[in-house]
Amino acid sequence: MGRTTSAETKQGDSFTIGPTAIDALKKWPEMRQRNDEITFNPKICYCKITGERITEPMELTELMPKDSGMKRVYRHSRPKFHKMLLEQLNKVGLSVEYGKEVADYFEDVGSNRAGVVLKDGSKHEADLIVAADGVRGASWSLIAGRPVSAKSSGDAIFRVAYPIAIALKDPVIAERFPLLEDGRPLAELWVGTDEEMSFAIQHPDTGTAEESWGHRVHPDEVLKYTATVEGWPEVANRVIKATPPDLLVDWKLMWRDPQPTWTSPGGRVVQLGDAGHTFLPSSGNGATQAIEDAVSLAACISMARSNEDIPDATRVHNLLRFERVSFLQAFGIKNRAKHSSGTNSGGDAKRNVVHFGKWMVEHDPEEYALRNYQQALECLRSGLPFKNSNTPPGVEYRPWTIDGLLEAQEKGEPTVLDGDWD
Ligand SMILES: Cc1cc2nc3c(=O)[nH]c(=O)nc-3n(C[C@H](O)[C@H](O)[C@H](O)COP(=O)(O)OP(=O)(O)OC[C@H]3O[C@@H](n4cnc5c(N)ncnc54)[C@H](O)[C@@H]3O)c2cc1C
Secondary structure, three states: OOOOOOOOOOOOOEEEEOHHHHHHHHHOHHHHHHHHHHOEOOEEOOEOOOOOEOOOOEEHHHHOOHHHOOOOOEEEEHHHHHHHHHHHHHHOOOOOOOOOOEEEEEEEOOOOEEEEEEOOOOEEEEOOEEEOOOOOOOOHHHHHOOOOOOEEEEEEEEEEEEEHHHHHOOHHHHHHOOOOOOOOOEEOOOOEOOOEEEEEEEEEOOOOOEOOOOOEOOHHHHHHHHOOOOOOOHHHHHHHHOOOOOOOEEEEEEEOOOOOOOEOOOOOEEEOHHHOOOOOHHHOOHHHHHHHHHHHHHHHHHHOOOHHHHHHHHHHHHHHHHHHHHHHHHHHHHHHHHHHHHHHHOOOHHHHOOOOOHHHHOOOHHHHHHHHHHHHHHHHHHOOOOOOOOOOOOOOOOOOOHHHHHHHHHHOOOOOOOOOOO
């Protein structure tokens, strides 16, 4: 069920879906092929805020571990990725109902059922409910016994993608953002494909941003912000001015302290994706982890022998996923600091390039869940600790909070981020 009123999503910029999620498509060769058709493969270079390049154009694979052997990293247009997933659902006969807003979640342990109450008052029940309703999800009252609101990170992000032809009408833009010699686009952290002009500009949230694709703002709002940035180049303002009206979104970046429990007391409602764990864009991982969650949950459910075993399956899934996800949330907070200090300073630019560790990109959530299911279940039953191996090797997980992490980072004190993350 979805809150939006139609299947067609035209809005949205682009994102990187990590290899750990893309690998899952191998089970659906047609979707895998479609995925290859809709993705783009830019090079990337880091720039100062003035637009001056401070690294050479490089392959996105250069951000990955050296010996990963990864041939390419997939960048996707969000609307196209969304459409691909919907086409696959249609193919296997699963329908999505739109305009159905979930107001509340419930479960009845006695009858082994759970359900949702929609805004129109209607109730829908099932053996298992997956709460995948994003950052502002309505499942916390059931899961934690109280609302656990996400709070503002203090930042927001202007985000848009529009047809490149519109931007290229301006000769200054056309000259500044040419395709590379081999026809490939170059992402300068104001990202471009050969079909779309796209930018994402992080800025302090003055309280007017919202976490919603419906929160459109006029390009003049962005220009008001860029006017405050020293050295901001005119050509970038031209890209902003070329943005068609009614497309640009001012997106509020929300976060919530890691919450180790994603399952309801009876185990029949389980949170998935941003509903259970908020991600900053600087982790480059929120959507990837949502897909890893989906694969892991499906693998755990496949281990359930009957309806009675479903709560075990959701709890095992939670145990196998929480620490990995929590480390990656912290990674986003670390990179946020890099982004803010980052590409403006110029001097030691390479220090601010974000690198992904092997444990992040070489993980098969299905294989991991199937291999560890029994042992994790025994640990849950006996109360003995379970040791995850899908986290930074040799680094012990320590619970953290956003405020605690930021404070420790500022003071240079040890944090969950210490250790060899590569
Ligand atoms: C600027 C930016 C860049 C990013 N870049 C990357 C990247 O490069 N790589 C990456 O992996 N991640 C990236 N992310 C993170 C990623 O976009 C999110 O983590 C991901 O979209 C989470 O997916 P989700 O399905 O859990 O939630 P969402 O995408 O938020 O989907 C939730 C869905 O639930 C619906 N819904 C909400 N409430 C209700 C309700 N009450 N009833 C019914 N339906 C409801 C919503 O309409 C929506 O369709 C980025 C995020 C931002 C903001």
